[in-house]
Amino acid sequence: MVPRNFQREETLKMKSQILSTVESRLSAALQDLTAIIRDHGEKCCEEYSSAANKALQMMAAGTDKTREGIAARDHADALSADHTALDVTVSVGDIVSEALGRIRRIQATRVKNAAVANLLIRIQESPLGRKH
Incomplete structure (x- = not known):
């Protein structure tokens, strides 16, 4: 029969591996999103502003129905x-960043809980812990 403590440790290792995999993939996704925003963000905003102003100017001039105005x-x-x-990419990046923070807090809590559990087991198994 497998000791209960061993089963618990194996389950925690499996869960930790899953969290590590998720963390790794989310980190890569966040880097990709950041690169997209960095590479295209400022240029897109400037181009959009310029194009929107041109379209508004053509509308104000009454030339918005021409081929050039429609274009x-x-x-x-x-x-x-x-x-x-x-904008959606930025929002997704924020969500991914929050998820990474939660995953890292869960991992830290698991490490802390495992350390406390191991300490309690050692205390119980020590000669001092067995005295009543």
Whole structure:
């Protein structure tokens, strides 16, 4: 028969491996999201602002129904979609970052609990712990 303490340790190791795998993948995802935002964020915001202003100016001038005006509006709409996608990416990055924080707190708690459990087992198994 396998000692209960051994089974508990094996279960904790398995859970720790799962958490480590999740943490590793989330860390990689967060790095990818950060790279996307860094590479495209500022440029996208500037282009969107410029295209939206051009479309508004054409509308104010009454030339928004021309081929050029429609193209300017379509371009601004496309950049608006890109801008929205980057906003979503930032939100997802925040969520992933929070999840990583929670995973790291869980891992730290497990390490602390395992240390306390091992200490209690040693105390119980020691000659001093057996005296009544």
